[in-house]
Amino acid sequence: MDRLTEMEAFATVVDQGGFTDAARKMGISKSAVSKHISALEARLGTRLLNRTTRRVNPTEIGLAYYDRALRVLNDAGEADALVSSLRSDPAGLLRVSVATDFGVHHLSSVIGPFLDEFPDITLSIVLNNRFVELASEGFDMAIRIGDVDDATLNARKLAETTKRMVASPAYFQKYGRPMRIDDLNEHRLLHYSSQAGNAVWRLTAPSGEKRQVRTAGGLSVNDGQSLLNAAISGLGIAYLPSFLYTNAMAEGLVEDAIPDLPMEVHGIYAVHPQGRFTQPKVRAFMDFLTQRFAGKGPTNW
Structure with a gap:
């Protein structure tokens, strides 16, 4: 039997x-x-x-x-x-948490093709600049920038980005160009106002030394595009990810403030809670994003 x-x-x-x-x-x-x-x-x-x-x-x-x-x-x-x-075919409500700048500038453009391919999935995307607790806050997955240190999450790398300090040619003509990190103390610095430790830039010197620069004063905005616009307008130096500034730099609207600083590369990851298996709707979105962002970054945006 x-x-x-x-x-x-x-x-x-x-x-x-x-x-x-x-x-x-x-x-x-x-x-x-x-x-x-x-x-x-x-x-x-x-x-x-x-x-x-x-x-x-x-x-x-x-x-x-x-x-x-x-x-x-x-x-x-x-x-x-x-x-x-x-x-079963991927279906149902898919709740996704995404960093605001990446969501607005890159994720939003691929939502339409994804929903066309998977009409039985309903997407609910929440834009924010904090690390949400996926399981307790009811999210199926998130897109995060930087190292994923949470052992309770499965992560798949989608692309890479870097961060540089950028300002307009007009700003450098008016205020001069900083030659080293210490020179930033004499410049107008623009920063995010919604991130933890937002008044500090963490930079790496050519020697490899880790440095911190306080950026209080000038202008603070809780939106990366607004900071880029401010930099293009000549209001100061902004520290931004390459997926935001690449086009503006290619058009000559902004320039690298200190080109000699090492380029630090950060991964952009799709993450979801660990489990015995991945839900079809989550797997479908991760596979789709992997294909869409293949070869992107760190400066190829």
Whole structure:
């Protein structure tokens, strides 16, 4: 007889407290349930159930076997559900958290083609500049910039970016060009106002030394495009990711403030909570984004 069926019959008898109710639960005859239990006890060489006229109770060995049998049956059920899920077409609500600047400038342009390809998926995208707790806040996945240190997340690299200090040629003509990090203290610096530690730029000197530059004063904005616009207008130096400034630099609207500084590359990742399997809707979006952003960065935007 099938071993899983024997386990299921035994567990159902324990749950229901008798053969009659177990047979009704399983949709088979009482004699069939009895045969499954007899075969199981014969194979194991021990009695698993104490039978009385009123009730059936597991023996001490039977109770231990019951606990393990439940795990096996649950795992088998999850395996069946996994196959069913993976064979199904991607569908349902997909909630995604995205860094604001990347979402506005790059993710928004690929949403239409994705929904055309997967019409049964409904996208809900939340733009913010904080690391949301995906599971507790109800998000299926997120797109994050920088190292992913959370061991509870699965991450897939989509692209790369770098950050540079940029300003307009008119600004450099009026205020001069900083030659080294210390010179930034004499310049007008623009910064994000919505990020933790927003008043500090963390830079790497040509020697490899890690430096911090305070940027309080001047102008603070909680939007990267607005900072880029301010830099283009000659209001100061902004420290921005390459996916924002690349086009403006190619058009000569901004220039690298200190070109000799090392280029630090940061990954752009799609992340989702770890689990036994990836939901089809999540996998579909991650596969789509991987194809769309292949070869992007760190300055090729």
